[in-house]
Amino acid sequence: MSPDDRPYPDVPAQPSFPEIERGVLERWKSQGTFAESVDRRPPGARGRNEFVFYDGPPFANGLPHYGHLLTGYVKDIVPRYQTMRGRRVERRFGWDCHGLPAEMEAERELGVSGRRAITEYGIDRFNEHCRTSVMKYTGEWQRYVERQARWVRFDNDYKTMDLSYMESVMWAFKELWKKGLVYEDHRVKTYSWAAETPVSNFETRIDDAYRERQDPAITVRFRLVPRSGDDGPLEVLAWTTTPWTLPSNLALAVGPEIEYAVFVEDGVRFVLGAAAAAKYEGELAGAERVGTLSGSELVGRSYEPLFPYFSGHERAFRILGAEFVDTEEGTGVVHMAPGFGEDDQRVCRENGIELVCPVDEKGNFTEEVADFVGQNVLAANKPIIRRLKDDGKLVRHETYVHNYPHCWRTDEPLIFKALESWYVKVTDFRDRMVEHNRGINWIPGHVRDGQFGKWLEGARDWSISRNRFWGSPIPVWKSDDPAYPRIDVYGSLDELERDFGVRPTDLHRPGIDELTRPNPDDPTGKSTMRRVPDVLDCWFESGAMPFAQVHYPFENKEWFDDHFPADFIVEYIAQTRGWFYTLMVLSTALFDRPAFQNAICHGVVLDNEGKKLSKRLRNYPDPDEVFDTRGSDALRWFLCSSNILRGGDLQIDREGKAIAESVRLVIIPIWNAYHFFCLYANPDGAEARVRTDQTAVLDRYVLAKTRQLVEQVTDAMNAYDVPRACGLVRSFLDALNNWYIRRSRDRAWRKEKDPDKQDFYDTLYTVLEVLCRVAAPLLPLITDEVYTGLTGRESVHLQDWPDAGELPDDPGLVAAMDRVREVCSTALSLREEHRLRVRLPLASLTVAGADTQSLLAFADLIRDEVNVKSVEASEDLDTFGSFQLVVNARAVGPRLGASMKTVMTASKSGDWRSLEDGRVAVAEAVLEPTEFSLRLLPKEGLEGLAVQSLPSNDVVVGLDVRTTPELEQEGLARDLVRQIQAQRRDQDLDVSDRVRLWINGPQDVLDAAAQWTDYICKQVLAVELSFEPIPGDWESSVSDVSGSETRVAVRKI
RNA sequence: CCUACGGUAGCUCAGUCCGGUAGAGUGCCCGUCUGAUACGCGGGUGGCCGGAGGUUCAAAUCCUCCCCGUAGGACCA
Structure with a gap:
């Protein structure tokens, strides 16, 4: 029989799996297997047969790493499984194009740094650069995604910078506005006066952003307005490390429960926290403690402003009670400048005090603070302290070393400053989100009431505006004259066209900023409606993905109604604050529904010391190298069989040994079973088929065991428990290879064709056929190679998920075996x-x-x-x-x-x-x-x-354990057989070659050989056995099984 | 500082909800190559369950406190 006639492929015993994988990927590509697997599954009426999967958009600039690869594998496994279950699973890739990372990259590439520099460079040119640079790595992404055998469509991908996407985002903003869920407010944020830009939390976490800084720390006295019952003048002592905020002081805060000590010196009384008094021993040396006040007794009292700039300010210059005050540092009395401190702002607002913010974009005092106008606030610390000293207000002047945030771009210290910002009123519908979350199936389960649930319960209003350039514009136009206030919010291109007379083809800045019109509410006709300059937080856009990707509601209205919420999404655990959250916020606010029903949160990939993977340290194996040496399926198995899919962490060693292990534990065993089948079926010319009526006990056992595998893996996959599915496949492989095949091998050795041999082939074929389908989502490449080679059919991914009911049910037999x-x-x-x-x-x-x-x-x-x-x-x-x-x-x-x-x-x-x-x-x-x-x-x-x-x-x-001479002799005979077989193998004989055989050795061995001649000859295919001395030119081998030297030689005839 | 998750064999982790006499894989050690697989097979070794208290007849499991790791958040007047 020529190789061409063989029903099964000539399977190499030790193939290169990466090479096989590349072949399968090629085949998929040329045959359009992915598209076929989707197209064959009908969507059903109103998409009822669809399994809806949302692909969270990754930042397009930057290369994929293990985290992305892991998420990508899960994003592939679940849809493949559902496809085999008969569902139609559309998979569409998305790109997150906007946001600070994109701008940072552009700034680096253009050598333009900071807001001012960008404005000078030209927002149009800057954004144009972002538009192209952000797609720089898309080719690399596609290459990785394809190499990892992840099926997802790139040809109809969505981008958050597309006009249609941005119009949907605009629509969402307007919907929120109409519902009263968007508002503008002043909030205190970290601000870089040097770069003239707010700095996000994210940026303050960049390496070295927080570092030690020495600041002045001063204690100043505030004189209270006298009140009847006072025993003379009364002053409170407050401590601050930002003297420059004192001109903006509008209140003092004390802890209502805190105990304050009263001292007297020269007829003047001082108040400070009793627990803080020890720190002021020096200053209080001449004073005498005369009493105690509780914080609540101080609350409500007024004091004289230190500086005159805001002296008429409504409801200001009073002592307020605030829970956050303590006496750990300072005096237990906190100076409040609501324009420059978050707590300050909150407490003042609760007490009806409007904030003041006499500091301009550059960090210089405005005219409101006449004495220091034009001075940088930090530089102004010194003259302010001098002024206080001259006025006799300074009690103590020291220095203070603390961790302080710095601008990562300019290295200058940041300040806290109130800025205008737009907010989503999340607190208004927080309870609905909590309720929707109850119905979501989280994997792992604790996320629902733990990390995500707690986060929802504590949700605060969401700041969605960014004082930046490259992003979706905030679609709000305001009158530029406060005398004639008017606010217009737009939710579509139609509305823009209606009011501005042109229909934008691009919603990005600066084009969008050029749309202006006269203020209709201004009879003088002098004021103009202008867009607020901010852009949206890019997280707003990713949260809008379910509808924005299809240009809802301008198009695909029905489609969206049928494909929302998603059946399944997966991201890493920290997205409970990111995408998982923004999806929930927008879906609840806009549709009062959850955005997804099942969500896997996976953990983080760390190096083998538990540290984060870092490009700089190269503390992990290069993914390309892993693909080339181990293969994608091995990496998929390594990642997805671990409990990282249950929210835990996974450590990866630098050499990727654990990935190699996956090859050994799973891929090779599958291959070996396949190899074994082909090795024997081919020379026999045997054609096997799927059957389950075999009667041999081993056959029935392995078929029943396969049924259990199908049942259990189905359960696991339905529960989105991928690691459990992996474990089941692995233990099945042990039973298949090391029990079923090993105990059945001799059936394949028989020369003649007989029904039992055919039963064996059919059984092994049936089991492998089912196994490939069961493991297809978990090992899509290798199973497809085996499946197509074995069956000659089209790809395993076009097959249906196996039906356990078609395999014999015999748990008793499985247990017995x-x-x-x-x-x-x-x-x-x-x-x-x-x-x-x-x-x-x-x-x-x-x-x-x-x-x-x-x-x-x-x-x-x-x-x-x-x-x-x-x-x-x-x-x-x-x-x-x-x-x-x-x-x-x-x-x-x-x-x-x-x-x-x-x-x-x-x-x-x-x-x-x-x-x-x-x-x-x-x-x-x-x-x-x-x-x-x-x-x-x-x-x-x-x-x-x-x-x-x-x-x-x-x-x-x-x-x-008692032996007899007969048993010993038989044992020796078997030892001889083993030795002879080794000799055959050393000479590379074919299993069917006949040989002549020589045996020399001690008497007991020769006796055994004589006694068991027939057995030995049959086992080793010897036609002749001689005990004569071995001819000198024959290869022979020596062993010492019997205690002394035995020599055997074989020669092919 | 807060929150979540984790700390069980050298390593990676089950077991903890619902208390009842400690498990798997891997590593290591030993053995083993007879016609698919030595990248194999078989066996063995290995743990005061992070620490300290408490509840209980009984605690890896429940409670309290503490320590360590990871992630997220807050604060830095």
């Missing part, structure tokens, strides 16, 4: 213990215990596996073992209470007896049959018999 495997393990362990090699036959093996007769059905298997002449079952437990009492403590505990202790010790030491009625007496107690079980332990000191119990402790295995 698995027990047989345990008996064999135990017997082999006894051999090991007694140093009796497996080739040495032993007389008998006895299994003793309840219901061991049924094991005799498998006696042949056991006999072969452990090499004994006979296998026997015995109910006579006393010969082989004794019982130990195992108390069912859970049942007895509550009844016996304190005497449990003695019962437990007595049961362990064997101090108990059975009663006639089936109960047992132990210590002082009598146990009902339900309250205990008996564990069988092997008896010790048996003559010629080695015993050991199964792990389940209900069966004892006894091995006859």
